[in-house]
Amino acid sequence: MEAKTLALSLFLLFLFSSTISGSPPTRKVRPREPCKRLVFFFHDIIYNGKNSKNATAAIVGAPEWGNKTILAGQNHFGDLVVFDDPITLDNNLHSTPVGRAQGIYVYDKKEIFTAWLAFSFVFNSTEHKGSINFAGADPLMNKTRDISVIGGTGDFFMARGIATLMTDAFEGEVYFRLRVDIKLYECW
Ligand SMILES: *[C@@H]1O[C@H](CO)[C@@H](O)[C@H](O)[C@H]1NC(C)=O
Ligand SMILES: *[C@@H]1O[C@H](CO)[C@@H](O)[C@H](O)[C@H]1NC(C)=O
Ligand SMILES: *[C@@H]1O[C@H](CO)[C@@H](O)[C@H](O)[C@H]1NC(C)=O
Ligand SMILES: *[C@@H]1O[C@H](CO)[C@@H](O)[C@H](O)[C@H]1NC(C)=O
Secondary structure: OHHHHHHHHHHHHHHHHHHHHOOOOOOOOOOOOOOEEEEEEEEEEEOOOOOOOOOOEEEEEOOOOOOOOOOOOOOOOOOEEEEEEEEEOOOOOOOOOOEEEEEEEEEOOOOOOOEEEEEEEEEEOOOOEEEEEEEEEEOOOOOEEEEEEEEEEEOOOOOEEEEEEEEEEEEOOOEEEEEEEEEEEEOO
16 A cells, blocks of 8 residues: 555656656757759740740730730739740750749739749659649749749659749740749658
8 A cells, every 4th residue: 555655656746747847848840951952944935926936825814904915014913824834954945945834823913013823843854753833922023932832743742842933034024034943841
C-alpha cells in the first residue's frame, strides 16, 4: 500500500513537473530553404492584328468598351488572354524551347496595372517530364512578385512552393518576357 502510494505520488509529481517546467510546446520549425530551385524564361507575343504567324497569345475576352485586337484602356482591365508560350533556359526568344507555358492571365484592376495568372509549365524533354502548376496575383509594376506553385506532375509530382516573377523585357504591348525563379519547398 505504502509503495503503491509512493509510486503514484512520484508519478503525479513527474506529470506535474514536466507540465510546468517543460519548455513551451515547441512549434514545428519548417525548413525555409527550398528543396529544389529552377530558373526559366518564357516569352509572350500577343496578337495585335498583324502578327498572327508569330503570336503565342491572344485576347479571348475583352470588356464591352474594348476589342480582341488591342488591349483595352484603363490598364487593360477586363482583358482575358490565353497563351502557349515557349520556355527557354536563357533570355533569348530564339533559344531551343525546353517546354511550354500554357494558361491564362486576366487584367483585373482599373487603377493599376495588375493581372491574375493561372498557368502550367509543361515539359516533355530529356531533362524534364511533367508539369508545374502556378496561380496567383501578379502586380506587374513591382520589380518582383511571388505567385504560388500549387502542384505538379511527373518529375514535379506534388510540387509546392513559390515562384518569383520578374519582367525581363517589355516591348510595346506586343512582347514581354518573364524570368521565373521557382523555389519548391516540397519535393518528392
Ligand atoms: C516573326 O518572327 C520572325 C523571326 O523572329 C521575324 O523575322 C518576323 O518579322 C516576325 N513576324 C512578325 C509578323 O512579327
Ligand atoms: C480596337 O480598339 C482600338 C483602341 O482600343 C482601336 O484603335 C482599334 O481600331 C479597334 N479595332 C477594332 C478591330 O475594332
Ligand atoms: C513527349 O515526347 C515524346 C517524344 O518526342 C512523344 O512521343 C510524346 O508523345 C510526347 N508527349 C507529350 C505529352 O507531348
Ligand atoms: C508591390 O509594390 C508596392 C510598392 O512598392 C508594395 O507596397 C506592395 O506590397 C508590393 N506588392 C507585392 C505583392 O509585392
